[in-house]
Amino acid sequence: MNPHQSTSRRVYDPETIADHYRRRPWQALWRVITVIWFFSGFIIGLIWDQWRHRGVTETPKRASQLRHVLTRLGPTYIKVGQALSTRPDLIRKDFLEELTKLQDQLPPFDTRIAMAILEKELDRDLDAVFSQISPQPVAAASLGQVYKARLNTGEEVAVKVQRPNLLPMLTLDLYLMRLGARWFAPILPLNLGHDLTLIVDEFGVKLFEEIDYINEGRNAERFATYFDGDPTIKVPSIYWKYTSTRVLVLEWIDGFKLTDIDSIEAAGLDMDSLILVGVTSGLRQLLEFGFFHADPHPGNLFAMADGRMAFIDFGMMDQLNQQTKETLVDSVVHLINKDYTELAGDFVRLGFLTPDTDIRPIIPALETVMGDIIGESVRDFNFKTITDSFSELMYDYPFRVPAKFALIIRSLVTQEGIALSLNPDFKIVEVAYPYVARRLLKGETPALRRRLIEVLFKDGRFQWQRLENMIAIAQADGNFDILPTAQLGLQYLLSEEGNFLRRQIVLALTEDDRLHTEEVQRLWGLIQQDLKPSRLFDAALGALTEFSTAQVAALRTE
Structure with missing residues (x-):
């Protein structure tokens, strides 16, 4: 499938979703009962804690309970928990710490269902595409799971298959969240700065982008272009011929998870x-x-x-x-x-x-x-x-x-x-x-x-200490070389754009009716080890060659 061909993109539209469920209220009823049942135990626990321990500011037991509730409610709520873990303006510190522990993992769904989805999306027998595919997923997350496979052409690939019935589940949860936001926002003591329904809509937009594997493939290719030529970063290639909205086939990466310290060592x-x-x-x-x-x-x-x-x-x-x-x-x-x-x-x-x-x-x-x-x-x-x-x-x-x-x-x-x-x-x-x-x-x-x-x-005054701090901290990186920076700086000073800075440096050196020799000596002490005379001469010569004789003459007459 060509990524630039028109595809049935999944776009979050709250009004269309609301219209769908307003005509089918029975579809939402059981989910409402389930959500209320899970959250009621959590809320009763909070009230009980407040009654038993008045003025308590941290309840780690309830924070842990909330994490388990969100996990049991499924993909949408796991994503909510992850999003909330980055919102210190909405969540108390002890809850914030607990929600950061949320793992984007769920038990895998049946491989037979996954293979049926894969075959339907590819619109061909799996044997026509893959010479082998792992019998069980190698990774499972809230939105999909991944299999290791080999194409008939010989390449090892990762095959990402989306969970069945994911879209109806997400749209129903988002519909109910949006209703809840409209009803409860006026009584919630949240420092939002804008309508709570907009928060839900922002979340919905990102969630719909995440379940569109065509979009993910495009993101990967764009990300790769930025790091093109960087020998330290690897981005897997996308196999567009076998990719759809619900299936993503990409280059297999042999490596170690960053948490696998033993293997890395x-x-x-x-x-x-x-x-x-x-x-x-x-x-x-x-x-x-x-x-x-x-x-x-x-x-x-x-x-x-x-x-x-x-x-x-x-x-x-x-x-x-x-x-x-x-x-x-x-x-x-x-x-x-x-x-x-x-x-x-x-x-x-x-x-x-x-x-x-x-x-x-x-x-x-x-x-x-x-x-x-x-x-x-x-x-x-x-x-x-x-x-x-x-x-x-x-x-x-x-x-x-x-x-x-x-x-x-x-x-x-x-x-x-x-x-x-x-x-x-x-x-x-x-x-x-x-x-x-x-x-x-x-x-x-x-x-x-x-x-x-x-x-x-x-305020018009040169900040000597800031320049010293900046150079000292930049030098803390062993790969930082002051000389190319000095050459760039000299080129800038000699340019028309550097006219203002030249004047300001002269003023800075004579501020308060004194020569700032002490500050200059401290700066020289920071950089002298890196500026050997021969290297300094070469850098100055390199900078000057960027300019014509006329430009240098113009500088002398300033």
Whole structure:
């Protein structure tokens, strides 16, 4: 099947779904009874806890009970639990921690049914396509299960088959959730920032995208183009000839789950290198490509024997625009530089706070919470701590988590959790901030060069300490070479675009009617080991060759 041919796409349409079930109320009745039965025990338990222990703020037993209830109610509710695990604005901290344990796994359905679905979707006998196929699934999840097979042409493939009757089950649950959202939203003490039905609709859109395997195949191919030429990342190829909305056939990946530490060590793979590949690829998705894998749990990431990281399962992806990517870079730098006024502004621009929010009382709260997070060293920082701290801030201030950022939070926290499972001493900032610092210092794009100027200048004054911090942290990555960055910087200074920065540097060196020799000496102490005279001369010569004699003469006459 050609992916560009018209297909019967599964598109979430709440009005069509509602119209269907309004005409068939009996179909919803038994599901309503089942859901009420399961949740009534949970709610009675909550009330009992409140009566026995007045003022209690944590009920781990009930949090665990909720996780089991969601699991027993099936695929839609497992997905709800996973989504809620990224919403500190909606869920109390103890429940948040329990929901992060939800595993996207269910018992497999009957292989005979799976083979019948596969044969129907392929519209041919299985023997005409596969020379062999595993008798049992090698993996089972809430929405489908995977078989290992070999095509008659010899290639090993993974065959992903969707669960039977999945679409009616999801549409019925979404219909009932939307009804419940409309009825109960006015009495629920939730800090949403918008209509609860919109939350359900956002969830429905993503869920329908995830059960459309044509969409997943396209996502995989797009993801692969971004990492084309990257020797550290592997994306499986899609076999479109055998792929449909309910069946996905893709290249088989031989590797080890990232939780299989024994196998990874036995293969002689370096844990720290794997962590660096995984986290750096995640940062590139968010801050460079703007197209990111929103469900990077251990079952979707494999370490390959050659050291590459393989991504699979591209059902849950999302897109960031250029402005959002740039603001994310800003927020990381502002957080590390402890510039809480600017950080509050970033939260407004990212949608965590509405534009009419008075940020003045929020700034000291950010300083208190974020200051504790960072501690004495930026290397103490981690995303899990931020998520936990935000779950407290959400109830005191008008923060909300936009749906897109719920996916980003899920992605970051999950990747950090995987890294910690491989190395308990891992600090994500030791990868994240050097990456951001390198991108700013290199200034590959005009937008990043403007960001660097905004970082280095505050209220018209040059921030020497920020430049020192940025260089020192960038150097924490052994692969960072200051010389190419210095060459790019010199090229920028000599360009017309660098005119403003040249003047500002001259002013910075003579601020407060004194020469800032002490600051310059500290900077030189940071970089002198990397800037040997011969290398420095070559870099300067390389930068100057980018410009004509006329341009250099123009600089001299400024």
